[in-house]
Amino acid sequence: MLPSSRIALALALTCGLAGVRPDAAAAQANALVSQAREVEAAVARIRELPFVHSVSVAVKDREAIRAYALGRLDREYSPEQFRAKSESMIAWGFVRRPFDLRPFYAELLAEQIGGYYDPFEGVFFIADWLPSLLQKPIMAHELTHALQDQHFDLKPFLRDVRGNDDASLAGAAIVEGEGLAVMIDYALGPVGMTFEDVPQLEALLDTQLVADSSSFRVYASAPAIVKQSLLFPYIHGLLFVRAAKERGGWPAVSALYDSRPASSEQILWPEKYFEERDAPTRVELPDVARALGRGWKRIDRNVLGELGYRVALEGLPGGAGVEAARGWDGDAYALYERNRGQTALVSVSVWDSEADAEDFERAWRSVLDRGGREHRIVRDGTRVRGVVDVPRGREERVLRSLKSAEIAR
Incomplete structure (x- = not known):
């Protein structure tokens, strides 16, 4: 970060x-x-x-x-x-x-x-x-x-x-x-x-x-x-x-x-x-401003990485956050804003295995639930798409847009 x-x-x-x-x-x-x-x-x-x-x-x-x-x-x-x-x-x-x-x-x-x-x-x-x-x-x-x-x-x-x-x-x-x-x-x-x-x-x-x-x-x-x-x-x-x-x-x-x-x-x-070099998977997100609705614009886009996910999940007991982040293989996120201060977070991450993706999905969902955050998370094989604080009624549209993210080694 x-x-x-x-x-x-x-x-x-x-x-x-x-x-x-x-x-x-x-x-x-x-x-x-x-x-x-x-x-x-x-x-x-x-x-x-x-x-x-x-x-x-x-x-x-x-x-x-x-x-x-x-x-x-x-x-x-x-x-x-x-x-x-x-x-x-x-x-x-x-x-x-x-x-x-x-x-x-x-x-x-x-x-x-x-x-x-x-x-x-x-x-x-x-x-x-x-x-x-x-x-x-x-x-x-x-x-x-x-x-x-x-x-x-x-x-x-x-x-x-x-x-x-x-x-x-x-x-x-x-x-x-x-x-x-x-x-x-x-x-x-x-x-x-x-x-x-x-x-x-x-x-x-x-x-x-x-x-x-x-x-x-x-x-x-x-x-x-x-x-x-x-x-x-x-x-x-x-x-x-x-x-x-x-x-x-x-x-x-x-x-x-x-x-x-x-x-x-x-x-x-x-x-x-x-040893066996594990290059990160590159993730290129589409611009989902239109799917979010009128007045939204992207203000940040970046990669969180394994260290960032460790911190994002660190509230979980018994070191579960560190373990959930361990299967990271690549990610990208973008932050959108409307009316200065109203933000929506979108993310696509790729994991080493389907089991790793499932572990992360479960961990991230738990953290967001604990924080009382509005969110939708979808897992497709080794990929996880997530939206946080997206306006109600727009979640599915944004998640569909994120399916077109470009994934490359």
């Missing part, structure tokens, strides 16, 4: 190193630049990949970095795009009305902002307020992004895949997973360990992130879809990078940039990428 790559810069402190308070006085700029040069050499050694050229650096205070980050965010997303994403989050039941994503992002940035590398400018911005304990590990993370950019060009990974936030999330997982891997290797270097040597890595990260999140009011109040979308590229990206490195060292990680994963499913289940 959300473009986590756009605000990855705001979450560097939540990747196992957050919760430390700033020093009383910021380090001098020239000392920070010298530290960055030392870390730059270490990153190249750890990653077994030389920098093409030395990275440009600039030392900035909190307000300057915050203003720059917000400006970049606003250049990437218009107010209408933010509003459409907000309405889609409401329609899926991720948040309650009223909810406005743009000011929430602004608050999150203000709370979490740290130094970061900007591939559009080719500059690493060093945060002058961070404590010395954190500076070098965070430098290692961000300078890894600079190294990635010099060799693989990060810009395509930071731009959204049009109409497919799930694919964007998968791309971000490569970038942030590798950044976190090198950062951990840098931190563990003095004891001769790497991130691959850490036992129960996923559980350790989960525990650390839960502990750290209590220190951050805005993050702690974030909807589950926001938290999951923000943390996914780090935690599951790191595990995916580990799976790649186990199969062929750092060269196997480099190869990911030429053949990027296409879905959160492939990141969650690395064997679906590295």
Whole structure:
């Protein structure tokens, strides 16, 4: 749902190193630049990949970095795009009305902002307020992004895949997973360990992130879809990078940039990428505005993906939502609006088997019933069509229109 790559810069402190308070006085700029040069050499050694050229650096205070980050965010997303994403989050039941994503992002940035590398400018911005304990590990993370950019060009990974936030999330997982891997290797270097040597890595990260999140009011109040979308590229990206490195060292990680994963499913289940590759089924929805009736227009269309369905179904007991989402093979949804605020959600999803489709249908119906939502769901083999909050009397017409959705591998 959300473009986590756009605000990855705001979450560097939540990747196992957050919760430390700033020093009383910021380090001098020239000392920070010298530290960055030392870390730059270490990153190249750890990653077994030389920098093409030395990275440009600039030392900035909190307000300057915050203003720059917000400006970049606003250049990437218009107010209408933010509003459409907000309405889609409401329609899926991720948040309650009223909810406005743009000011929430602004608050999150203000709370979490740290130094970061900007591939559009080719500059690493060093945060002058961070404590010395954190500076070098965070430098290692961000300078890894600079190294990635010099060799693989990060810009395509930071731009959204049009109409497919799930694919964007998968791309971000490569970038942030590798950044976190090198950062951990840098931190563990003095004891001769790497991130691959850490036992129960996923559980350790989960525990650390839960502990750290209590220190951050805005993050702690974030909807589950926001938290999951923000943390996914780090935690599951790191595990995916580990799976790649186990199969062929750092060269196997480099190869990911030429053949990027296409879905959160492939990141969650690395064997679906590295072994028998399970490419997502592409779903193209017809425009159902006419079937909805006069005055309706489409304001958003996207892909929810396995991670999104996990969150949509997470209210079910005993982990049933995670299991129901596991059979995901592809989907698309669209959000329509009439009279600003009256919305209708339509969705077509494809599942690995008829049993998987039946499990999802049952789970989604249960979630919608619990929420008191008006809905109709129809299953045809491995495909599930659903409409939510469609005007009464129009459901069958819209469902018939959705039968013409184009399905392709």
